[in-house]
Amino acid sequence: MMRDGSLNELLLIFLSKKGSYVSGEEISEKFGVSRTAVWKQVNHLRKLGYEIDSVPRVGYCLKRSPDLLLPEEIIQNSRLEFLARKIYHYPSIGSTNDEAKKLAQNGAPHGTLVIAEEQTGGKGRLGRRWVSPPRKGIWLSIILRPSLEPYQAPRITMTCAVAAAKAIRKVTGIDCRIKWPNDLLVKGKKVAGILTEMSADMDSINFVVTGIGINVNNTNFPKEIIETATSLKLASGKNVDRLKILTEFLSQFEVVYRCLEDGEFGKVLEEWRQLSCNLGKRVRIIGRNYELEGLALDVDGNGALLVKTNEGTVERVLSGDVSLRE
Template identity: 45%
Template sequence: MKEKVLKLLKKHKDEFVSGQEISEQLEVSRTAIWKYINALKEEGYEIKSVSRKGYMLISTPDILNYEEVSEYLYTHYIGKEIFYFDSIDSTNVKAKELAINDGTDGVVVIAEEQTKGRGRLGRSWVSPNKKGIWMSIILKPQIDPQDAVKITQVTAAAIWKAMKQIGVSPQIKWPNDIVINGKKVCGILTEMSGELNRLNHLVVGIGINANTNIGEFPEEIRDKATSLKVEVGQDVDRKKLVGLILNNFEDLYNKLVEDRSIEEAIRICKENSAILGKDVRIIIKGEEKEAKAIDINAEGELIVQDKSGSISKIISGEVSVRGLYGYI
């Protein structure tokens, strides 16, 4: 009911809505309305109350719950249910718990802060409160397990499109990073549960340094990490960016699930690659080799050429790709 009160106030933004009108529309007592209004105020909503006039919504807080994100959401099922947390150990951990317990396709877990955020290969991910976008998407596609790796490319393309829509021009560093000016602004962690011929579920974790200040990064990663705020010089609208990512993701994800196509996602990843045409270090289980990144094929695999001219395919997974003299 609190959500319905908020929706009504948003519908009449910058206008007073009488307690009587809210009471009649929602069929609850005016005392109950008063309690819901106070609860919203405690969550950070600025609501003006004037006798004989009613209530007027003045401003909304910078939080990523469903009520705030839904304004920008045009999906059919991705993000239509959001589990929102002020603080959590890891959105991927929670999403995997929900997926096992019949969490439906498209459910999203979002937290304002992660205390044990994780990246690929067991790395930690710094996730300060209300500074970034820390979310995970539960997916239950009817695809072969070997096609699950394609989800990472779909996610990267969706994030790239969303950032372009807010005026940012990032690059994609295969297989799972978004970079701006050579520094990492976003990481993707895709985890799968399945058997040899059956996929149970996927969880796609997305971590974006949105409004993090440079001084809030640990000193040891400041030379290779950045945020959207650092790059554009001002705070970005986190709610809008979440909505845009989920909208773009559903479109590209549906093409994979329904048409078995990631053509658009691969095109975006190739045209905006941070590494294609460059010499890179490929790190697999601690072993390194140097090669030139020359292409990304239709399966989302990285095509590389070593110094002898031999060409091979690299599958994402337990692989890191680094520039010879830096992050990219």
């Protein structure tokens, strides 16, 4: 369902009149289809988990939506601009980032969303896997076509991190913090991760795909990550509405992204600093060919972490694994 990015018009009508009755006749006239065709569509929605009441000679009434991140739900429950142009939704997919890259390569527009209820091959940084069980989290990728040079691409990760941290804080009240370069932590445990990928030549970016995985209602993690991972449910002690987190995140993303586009990335950087759990702390960084310990002084406008080493030099770190030392 929804694989082609088009919308289910019937569901849009039901959602816009949630709790009220809509007559089958009205619907069949509006779409120029038979009453039987309408009834089939209603049953299709019921199979997805929509509770739809039907009263003879009165009509249909949508009582309750299932816990699904369908494009129609996103559109009905938010006021998005460029992020609502094209939304692809998959019950299950290998990796939303991989799918988004293919779509982008084939011309998908700026702002295209790729959402899955489950990822069977979810990816993190450095080739790691991101556990993405069905309906437990938000597994999402955004296709962007920013006017940035390739070395500025980490700005997109920072934009995404700020938007996600703000959304989580706003909806749940949880003290969610950003860990350089691409994770969100709650009480020191990973609740979300961001993987930004790009297609670029040496002068400019063709497209960026920024993917985010947010653990919302997961409670069981595989052994390898049980000590380091958490979810919003574990942190708050109750189920969290995935759709609310998602729509709030997308709304925040649009606001923060506008700063980036309007040459006001300094504002984003300042929010990032406020939300960071690294700055001012001692850190240890393990890169591909080096190890580094020191004081995390600041992050710069291209996403590099500035670390004052024990020898007193300041290193500009572009990539690596960070652990907090205090």
